[in-house]
Amino acid sequence: MIKSTLETIEGVLSVDASTSSGEVIITHKKGLYPDLKRLNKALAEYGYTLGYKDDDSERSLIYFENGGIFYNPAKMKQFLGTSLVVLVLVAAFYLISGSGIASRVMVSSDTGPLVYLLFGLVAGASTCAALVGGVLLSLSKSWNKIYASQGSRLSAAVPHVMFYTGRLIAFALAGGVLALVGASITETITKATPVITVVVSSVMFVLGLQMLNVSWAKKIRIALPSGVGFRVSESSTDNKGKFGPLSIGAASLLLPCGMTLTAFIASITSGSFVVGAINMFSFAFGTMLSLSFISIVSIGFSNHKIWSNRFNTVAGIMVLFFAIFTLNAQLNAAGLPSLTDVSSFINPGSSTQAVEDGSKNVQVIKMVANRSGYSPTSFTVRSGVPVRWEVNNTGASGCTNVLIARDFFSGNFPLNPGVNVKEFTPQKPGTYKFSCWMGMVSGVIKVT
Incomplete structure (x- = not known):
């Protein structure tokens, strides 16, 4: 009865029904996926209702079938749950770190x-x-x-x-x-x-x-x-x-x-x-x-x-x-290209121009180092002119209490409480990185 009824529906090639196991296996034409509502409407007078068997364990999260794209409900639920937990943990990590x-x-x-x-x-x-x-x-x-x-x-x-x-x-x-x-x-x-x-x-x-x-x-x-x-x-x-x-x-x-x-x-x-x-x-x-x-x-x-x-x-x-x-x-x-450069490209912010100190023939850049990082994080200086880098440490800790800029000077630039000074002379035009000594907080100095 179930077999003969369902085989009259357009697109259905064959039906294998078993009342003992409660399963109906339908083979259909490619591209003609039987609509579940239509199948149940045909069986309503006999008191039967069909539903999809939850056996998607072998299917991937996203899969293609009969010319369409589908998702595995069970795996999608797990994926969304996992993604939410990961996002919360990553957000908590950045929140505590910053x-x-x-x-x-x-x-x-x-x-x-x-x-x-x-x-x-x-x-x-x-x-x-x-x-x-x-x-x-x-x-x-x-x-x-x-x-x-x-x-x-x-x-x-x-x-x-x-x-x-x-x-x-x-x-x-x-x-x-x-x-x-x-x-x-x-x-x-x-x-x-x-x-x-x-x-x-x-x-x-x-x-x-x-x-x-x-x-x-x-x-x-x-x-x-x-x-x-x-x-x-x-x-x-x-x-x-x-x-x-x-x-x-x-x-x-x-x-x-x-x-x-x-x-x-x-x-x-x-x-x-x-x-x-x-x-x-x-x-x-x-x-x-x-x-x-x-x-x-x-x-x-x-x-x-x-x-x-x-x-x-x-x-x-x-x-x-x-x-x-x-x-x-x-x-x-190390001053090399990194993922940080992508965010800097998307949101470049403003670059602070060095202030010329005519009496000493030096250009001065000023920065604040605190518990949140460095500010500002982008400077513009001229090549061939000595630079006086003044960093006011108002609460830097961990990685941020030591600066490195390998393209301008060797070694570390430790930041004691108060104003710290580092002098160097940029030689070649370009964009160079500086960072805390573990690289977790960084910025750039543009040489023109």
Whole structure:
């Protein structure tokens, strides 16, 4: 009855109906997709109603069929939900990073452990989240496969506890040792930072793609030295190094962010092993309190397949975001083209012309550095004429308290509270970048 009725409808080639399974399979002519309302109208007198079976698991988010474009409702719902969560997290990251909260708890050689702890708390939720948080996110999926399989949340928490333990011990030891070595080590640290950052960000990018199940990325095996006994990449199946998370936590000391290095440099000036160790332990403990949000969410979802998959998707996207964000910052720091240039092109803003000081035959540019960044961020000067760059530091913190402009002068331009002066002479016309020393805040100097 159902078969014979539906086969009379235009476009229907054949019908296979089964009342026992409650399914009707309709084969139709190409380009003549049967209208569901018309089908149900034909069956109304028999008391039957048809509906589409929700079996789109093999279909992609957007697909083409019978000359039309369609979307998978289930995957679209998941996509929109994931996108909303990612947008909220990215917005929160930029909001906290640009809020200037760090300037209110700025560390120095005279501050105590409590201030270092508060400084770390802010760092873990902002600049340090880009590298340390990104690595922690990428490792969480691998850890969950190994430890959460034992069926208890306590076992799932083991690698995270080991990670933070290793991190706390490493920071305490490094803080004490560097305080004894003194400020002579500072230049070495700042020179090594860009290389470490680029390497770690590149690894994060691959790990993010692996978390999103990109086939070619999953073939890449990323491993720590054999002595650590722990492979990082998801494609590895032998992630059973007993002290792997502990070693990685200790190695996270090498993941640089502006606020971490600010804390180290301030702690170095203490000259005391005990003071340096306590201060950096407090800073690491503060970052742990912020970063533990990632661990708690990861552990909470570890034994729930659906939510675990969704968490891994969000985590993979965030790892990619943090990797791109950090690599982009390093391009700024190196004075190379970056994604920041796109936003500057779309919204160029106004360029501040240098003021000529006739008595000294010098051109002066003035800028303010505060908790929000730099203002203005674009200047125009003439080539061949000395420039006096006056920067009034009214609350710069973290990355923004040190300037670099590799095309005009070597080394760093540290910004102490008040007016700071840097002199240089631009030689060639062009547009050149300056940035904070981690590249997260940048601007341009146009030479005519």
